[in-house]
Each structure stands twice: as structure tokens, then as C-alpha cells.
Amino acid sequence: MSAARGQWTPAGPDCRWPAYEVYPASNWNYALVLGDEPEKCFEVIKRPGAIAEQPFTVASAPIELKAAAKKVPDWTEDELGMVGPIPASPVGSPEPVETVTLIPMGCGRLRISAFPMAAAGADKRR
Numbered sequence: 001m002s003a004a005r006g007q008w009t010p011a012g013p014d015c016r017w018p019a020y021e022v023y024p025a026s027n028w029n030y031a032l033v034l035g036d037e038p039e040k041c042f043e044v045i046k047r048p049g050a051i052a053e054q055p056f057t058v059a060s061a062p063i064e065l066k067a068a069a070k071k072v073p074d075w076t077e078d079e080l081g082m083v084g085p086i087p088a089s090p091v092g093s094p095e096p097v098e099t100v101t102l103i104p105m106g107c108g109r110l111r112i113s114a115f116p117m118a119a120a121g122a123d124k125r126r
Contacts, residue, residue, distance in 0.1 A: 006022040006023060006024060006025055006108075006109050006110045007022070007023045007024070007025045008020045008021075008022055009021045009022075009023065022109050022110055023081075023110075024110055027071055028083070028110070028112050029071055029072045029073070029075040029076065030069035030070065030071055030072065030098075030100055030115060031069060031070050031072050031075075031087070031089070031090075031091045031093060031115060031116040031117060031118035031119075032067055032068070032069050032115045032116075032117055032118060033067075033068040033069055033070060033097055033118045034117055034118070035068075041067060041068055042065050042066065042067050043065070043066040043067075044063065044064075044065060045063065045064045045065070045066065046062065046063050047060075047061070047062050047063065047064075055107075056104075056106045056107050057107055058103060058107055058108060060107075061103040061104055061107040062104075063103075063104065064101050064102065064103055065101070065102040065103075066099055066100070066101055066102075067099070067100055067102060068097050068098070068099060068100075069097070069098055069099075069100045069115070069118070070093040070095045070096070070097055070098070070118045071093060071095040071098070072087060072091055072093050072095075072116065072118075073093070073094075073095065074087065074091075075087050075091075075116075083112065086114055086115070086116055087116045088116065089116040089117035089119075090116070090117050090118060090119035090120070091116045091117070091118060091119055092118075092119040093118060093119075
């Protein structure tokens with residue numbers, strides 16, 4: 001998910017000590033579609049060759065997971081601009097299934113480390 005890159009906005013009045021606020025540059029509010037065999041719902045992609053000297057960047061992540069997911073429109077930021085509480089699983093979504101790319105948590109500045117499970121059909125918990 002490219003949200004790991006983020007949108008960097010300068011903050012603070014003193015340019016000698018630059019500060020930035022980082023906001024998502026793409027959607028982040030997804031529920032994973034697991035199906036009957038969750039172990040078959042992910043594609044593991046290992047980067048070929050040696051691990052980079054600095055593996056903890058978006059560009060040099062040594063491994064990625066491709067996963068089926070649905071956006072969860074009701075999962076939004078709170079009043080402070082932080083990720084709201086994770087919805088209880090299974091969570092329904094009217095959105096189509098998409099393929100998302102997940103990278104190791106240490107590779108991004110913005111992190112979602114837990115995802116709800118998408119409900120099958122019209123089931124929905126809040």
C-alpha cells in the first residue's frame with residue numbers, strides 16, 4: 001500500500017529545525033478478504049538478491065505480501081487525524097475486492113499493523 005510513503009507537509013515556524021506532518025497518500029482503510037482457506041489468500045513476494053544495506057525503506061523492503069482486500073468506508077480518522085479504532089471482524093463493505101500490497105511495518109512512516117477481516121456477503125458488525 002503506497003500509504004507507507006505518505007504525504008509530507010512542513011510544520012513549525014523554525015526552518016533551522018524542520019518538522020513535518022505525515023498524512024496518508026492513498027487509502028489505508030481496508031479489511032482483508034480471507035475466504036475459506038486464509039493461508040491461500042496471500043502471495044508472498046521475496047525481493048531477489050542480497051538484502052539492501054538499509055532494508056527498512058519502502059523502496060528496499062525485502063518482502064511484500066499481495067492480499068485481497070476491500071475498502072471499509074466507515075473506518076475513518078478520528079478528531080485528531082489518527083486512525084480510528086479497528087472495526088470488529090467480520091466487517092461488511094460494499095466496495096469491490098482489490099489487491100493491496102503490504103510491506104514490513106518498519107519500512108513505512110505510516111503504519112497499519114492490524115486489519116479487520118471482511119465479511120462474506122452482507123454480514124456486518126460495527
